[in-house]
Amino acid sequence: xxPGMNKNEKPAExxxxxxxxxxxxxxxxxxxxxxxxxxxxxFVVLGVSNHNLxxxxxxxxxxxxxxxxxxxxxxxxxxxxxxxxxxxxxxxCKENGITFFSYMVLEQGALSGKYDTAHPMPAxxxxxxxxxxxxxxxxxxxxxxxxxxDKYGVGIAQVPVAWAIAKGTLPIVGVTxxxxxxxxxxxxxxxxxxxxxxxxxxxxxxxxxxxxLCTSASSxxxxxxxxxxxxxxxxxxxxxxxxxxxAGKNDVKAWYDxxxxxxxDK
Numbered sequence: 001x002x003p004g005m006n007k008n009e010k011p012a013e014x015x016x017x018x019x020x021x022x023x024x025x026x027x028x029x030x031x032x033x034x035x036x037x038x039x040x041x042x043f044v045v046l047g048v049s050n051h052n053l054x055x056x057x058x059x060x061x062x063x064x065x066x067x068x069x070x071x072x073x074x075x076x077x078x079x080x081x082x083x084x085x086x087x088x089x090x091x092x093c094k095e096n097g098i099t100f101f102s103y104m105v106l107e108q109g110a111l112s113g114k115y116d117t118a119h120p121m122p123a124x125x126x127x128x129x130x131x132x133x134x135x136x137x138x139x140x141x142x143x144x145x146x147x148x149x150d151k152y153g154v155g156i157a158q159v160p161v162a163w164a165i166a167k168g169t170l171p172i173v174g175v176t177x178x179x180x181x182x183x184x185x186x187x188x189x190x191x192x193x194x195x196x197x198x199x200x201x202x203x204x205x206x207x208x209x210x211x212x213l214c215t216s217a218s219s220x221x222x223x224x225x226x227x228x229x230x231x232x233x234x235x236x237x238x239x240x241x242x243x244x245x246x247a248g249k250n251d252v253k254a255w256y257d258x259x260x261x262x263x264x265d266k
Contacts, residue, residue, distance in 0.1 A: 047072030047101075053089050060096065070098055077102035077169060079111060079141065079160055079200055085167070094168060102169040105160050107131065113142050113149075113156030141203040148196055154186050159200075161187035166197050211259065212240030215247060 046068060048059050060070040073093055075084045081104070084090055093100040106112050110131040115121050117135050121128040131138070145159045152158075164171040165188065173184050192200075241255050 045071045047074060047099075049074040051075070053087050053092060056089060056092065056098075060098075070096075072099045072101060074101040074103060074172070076104045077164065077167075078105045078107050079163060079203075080107060080138070082201075090168065100169045101172055102164045102167075103172040105164045105171045105173070106157055110135070110138055111142065111145065111157070111160045113146060116142065141200070144200060144203055148192070148200070152190050154190065155183065158183055158187040158190060159192075162190035162192050163197060163200055165190075166192045211238045213243065213252070213255075214240070215243045215245050 046063060048056060048070065051059065051073065056070070056073055063070050073089065075089065077084050077100075084100070084102075090100055092098070108127040108131065109115060109121070110127075115131070115135060116139050120132045120135060123132075142156060145156045149156045149159050152162075161171050161173060161184065171187075173180070173187075175181050175184065238259065243251060243255075
């Protein structure tokens with residue numbers, strides 16, 4: 001039992017009691033190095049943080065076996081980190097009535113419009129090491145964020161937050177000033193259109209394999225490959241192919257069939 005809690009203690013209305021068995025099983029679960037938080041021994045909401053889909057399902061099953069419900073998941077989620085969406089976590093949460101809390105939606109300011117190649121993050125910081133090398137790529141996305149921000153009369157930083165809300169998540173926004181709270185309210189009042197959400201997501205190739213190709217009578221493709229990789233976040237880029245102006249569908253297919261891709265990728 002939890003310290004200060006006796007076996008005959010009754011849970012508060014709407015709460016539930018945790019058995020010793022449940023605690024022991026959760027202690028085993030904690031050994032994975034993940035985070036599982038109990039509000040208290042007598043509680044209303046339980047949630048997990050930084051878990052993959054299999055671990056989330058495991059937590060939900062353990063809780064369900066004791067008459068409890070997994071109510072919240074908190075994971076890193078942003079325009080340049082959509083792993084929780086790609087892995088099916090967001091869908092699972094929606095299907096099971098689990099609130100998904102997204103954190104780092106602004107990527108520590110990298111998606112706020114405040115930083116670019118001319119104005120990098122302060123050297124020596126951990127975030128500078130992570131984001132300064134890709135600020136050139138993020139400038140393209142920040143320009144798109146800026147266009148949408150202008151439309152709604154808000155700052156760039158409000159748009160990624162509005163996007164996270166549009167995706168059905170509850171973004172966690174750090175605030176240290178009154179203006180930060182006011183900005184969060186502005187973001188909550190923005191309703192992005194489906195086309196705007198699609199546009200913003202179209203700039204993220206961080207988890208995709210990109211293979212350039214073109215038709216040209218003279219110039220090569222190497223410069224285009226270099227420019228593309230510098231301007232857009234890319235997970236992986238394979239060598240492209242320049243076809244002659246007279247190339248046909250069969251020529252492209254023959255080349256495509258030689259690419260080192262899995263059936264899923266194709």
